[in-house]
Amino acid sequence: MNLILEDILAARIRIKHLVHKTPLLRSRQLNRLLGCDLYFKAESLQKVGAFKARGVCHFLSREETGNPVVTTYSSGNHGQALAWAASQFERKAVVFMPEDASQAKVAAVRGYGGEVRFAGLSGDDRQAACEAFAAETGALVVPPFDHPHIIAGQGTVLLEIVEELPTFDALLVPTGGGGLLAGNALALKALRRNAQIFACEPELAADARASLASGELQRIEYAKTIADGARNLCLGNLNWDIIRRHVDGGLAAPEFLIVEAMRELATFTKQYVEPSGALGLACLMGHRDQFKNKTVVIILSGGNIALEDYARLITSHGAKHGSASR
């Protein structure tokens, strides 16, 4: 299936009654400090606190099966999103999670009505268990990023942005497996070829940057970053095929700047954002000259982090390295 803009437009109509149209937030003070004109698309305020709600809703609106059970193997926001969306579609979600998953994440999936099953420690363990379960029961597997329905769903973010802000210079997208990036890149380039779009990753997991720089899909060996939504070792295949053609480059931020970006988002936009959700601002802060005097849209997503972890992060790293901008 070759995705086109029209698929994303159709996805929007299919999911519009289920997801929020999220606000574009601004801070004049932050603009002055950073020397550019920033708009934050707050997908941290989306259903389940992350853009993932869009992709799963679209997937479930497209895939009819006789079996009422849907399943996935993501331990993060995608798992929560599927648990929530399944209830909207009167289905049941079974989410395969690692044996060392945090209590908060397990509780969140259960809180949305999902069933949690534990399977090993690695991503491969979870995926294998999930696929075995699906083969045995006929449950529908909802993959986290490497699927046209997921990509088209995530691409609806861009439609909302351009409705509210007709022109801008650049779009910064937090990037893990590349669902959000591919969907937004496809829509952006189809609608307005002048704006640039960048993948934003942690330095410690910058596989998309490596792939874009080399022109070949690159896989990294490990990804020990606090931005757990960006720990994928490699972009999805379908995602890469779109990203390769439509994304202008990859940016990466060191861990301390990710924390500093979380701090700035709390101080100036009053948003509670997890490390992965702050990647766009973190990358901009690390590349200020590149975006000087530009109008830049930054996607924030998500907002799912335990209070204790959040408190520890905003008082440790940030305090240690100081705030360059305050």
Added chain:
Amino acid sequence: MNLILEDILAARIRIKHLVHKTPLLRSRQLNRLLGCDLYFKAESLQKVGAFKARGVCHFLSREETGNPVVTTYSSGNHGQALAWAASQFERKAVVFMPEDASQAKVAAVRGYGGEVRFAGLSGDDRQAACEAFAAETGALVVPPFDHPHIIAGQGTVLLEIVEELPTFDALLVPTGGGGLLAGNALALKALRRNAQIFACEPELAADARASLASGELQRIEYAKTIADGARNLCLGNLNWDIIRRHVDGGLAAPEFLIVEAMRELATFTKQYVEPSGALGLACLMGHRDQFKNKTVVIILSGGNIALEDYARLITSHGAKHGSASR
């Protein structure tokens, strides 16, 4: 001057181009946990992070003077709001602050272009210094709450709420000097007499509750609460005259529930809110039976608290008392 609904309608037109129309946020999960239907009017996303921006903009749009200097004696969000608004009206703000004011608050006023002058430690010290400065220089004093222009400006919050949500059962308003409460009570009762409105305070500074219960304006002796925006010892006179007639009652929350409300707001609405800003939810959590199955609008404001203080609060009190609702 006898304030009427029309004054608030006119205030809205005067300030509409200067302030944000803030969103009404919801959380289905929080509704389920608390057994009611909540709408959060996020004035923490207002200019300067607090509803105070409305009142000062309205005041400055009404009061023309030859002197370009405006001044006030509030050390909190009102001081920041005046510093910001003065620049919008091409005036200069001089803000009198206590000698022990936090660096963050001093920096915030200066960041908006205001001049800070230090005067003693008490509220009386600041007010006296400010008034002496005004008498000497002809600078215009912008009071924090006890003035019809301020009350009418704060009342514009209610107009935005009813445009988006035509009916609800109750409105919970964080209350210090009573500007926000008086303005919203006046507008609410003029528009729809069926909804109730409640003052929300800390147990440690519940002077409005005492005044409403006794029918006489009450002053408390001291107010050692973490909710620094609610540390006023007494409502303003004009405020009380309106509150007495239009407010249905006073609620108060213990300190640990204020912190717990901050935690719930981060977890479920992804909002970074200061203690005073969380008073409405804190009071609802302490009076759950009263609001069971009701549709309740809670004003959140503001979002101005240092990161280190925020981190300390959400990990101390909250953790100590546990989360009743999770």
